[in-house]
Amino acid sequence: MKNLFLASASLWEREVIRFLRQPSRVIGALVPPILFWFFIGSGLGKSPFQTFSPEENYMQYLFPGTILMIVLFTSIFSTISIIEDRKDGFLQSVIISPIPRSSIVLGKILGGATLAFFEALTFLLLAPLLKIHLSWNSLFIALLLLSLISIGLTGMGFILAWQMDSTQGFHSVMNLFLMPLWFLSGALFPLESASPWLRLLMILDPLTYSVAGLRTAFYSQSLYSSGNFPSLTLCLFSSFIFCLFTFTLSLLVCKRKT
């Protein structure tokens, strides 16, 4: 057991060190979503969607979705290193070491999730500029959700990257599969304004609950008001299930392929 955690901690530490030593990665995951948020948000000005309060502007509306985008970019891109590690030969030496596969999964996912969490946290520092005043309670909820999404999305990246041999292939999957998940998460438009078929897709999208949860934490007058769909409890529960699901699947996938 001690060895499992020692190995996981070591793999986790490696992820963090590698990330910090590549400034392009630190900036690459953070700046594009911020620019996207800033330009689109400023361009549209007043929000066409009145979800919480009539004076809400679109920058405010986009804020939770942008956080999700930062997490998505950081966590998913951190798992590309699995493909590179396999090519470089680094992964071979980890696979034939006496550690259980679960410590590879644990170290790698927690490593990526840590990076995603802190990148998103950096962006969250802009919240006061948007007149988002977080109570301790709502900050706690936001951070909890952030942790769950970071682990869940890194897990998803792990499942894809572990089975792939080329980074180009990974990028295609990212565009084909992961970006639509973000588009449909309620990051750009709310559930209520979508047509019925789109709404169905959005309800099935696990990221919808992450964005909705963050939105509630940031803007709702009352965290547990009964009127909102999805409710905060449902958001937390869904995000937790998503996180558990991708983690378990990562373990299974990792055991299958060398």
Place this chain on the structure above:
Amino acid sequence: MIRIQSLSYQYPHASSNKKMALENVSFNVEKNTIFGLLGPNGGGKTTLFKILTTFFLPTSGSVEIFGLDIFKKMSEVRKKIGVIFQNPSLDKKLSVKENLTHQGHLYGLSGLELKERILLLLLQGGLLERANERIETLSGGMQRRVDILKGMIHNPSLLLMDEPTFGLDPAARIALWEILKKLKQNGTTIVCTTHLMEEAEKCDCLAILNEGKLVALNSPSNLKKEIGGDVIAIETNNATSLKEELKKKFNLQTMLLDEQTLHIEKEKGVELITELIQTFGEKIISISLSKPSLEDVFIHKTGHKFHTNSR
């Protein structure tokens, strides 16, 4: 130290009529030796290496290392073997010391014990002054040295190496063999794959693999003795007709290596070579006489040349 019995391997996605990557290979590796797995590309040596390192499960057969079945006691075996792959398995963004520390953690080492072990290895490998430099700033030879230290972090008594001198310049190759000899002196058994004859010569014992089969097993000198006498190689424009003429006139057994090359194994080759030149002088482009080399051993055992891709 290692017992390999009736080992076979077929790649999972290979069609059923495709040859096996390894076919019924059996041999033992004695303690405290440098054991070479020699073979041309595609001969099966890397497949065997991957099975020994527990990376692949064999289709059939068994392997014991330190008396442990490596597939039933995989975790225990993994703790005791050091593995060095063809391409350095280092993280280029980390320093020498960080790479070694990380590897130590994978093998359950930590704290003072690990620090002391790393210090000792860095001293032995002559890398103490480069300890804090990132791998990407080191030369290929130095990276290889770090890779070996990495494989030695848990002080294994068996070191498995795939093409240990891959990508190294001649000076770095010589230095690497010096390291291997030192390791052997300190009691480590080394098994390495190679497709280079000059490297194979340096091994205490060789297993020659061709098309997945074990074709020879002995020390390099004994293998060469098996041929006996000298080796004559003739280059000619039409090797097939010359082969027939040699058979008629001298009752000579020759081997046709390709359309232009004949291979003859014969005692007192000097006498024969003079006669050959006198009789077939015009047909011969070049003729050479030599003591048997490992290449000749390979030809003797398989009937064809040892094809190697240049590095």
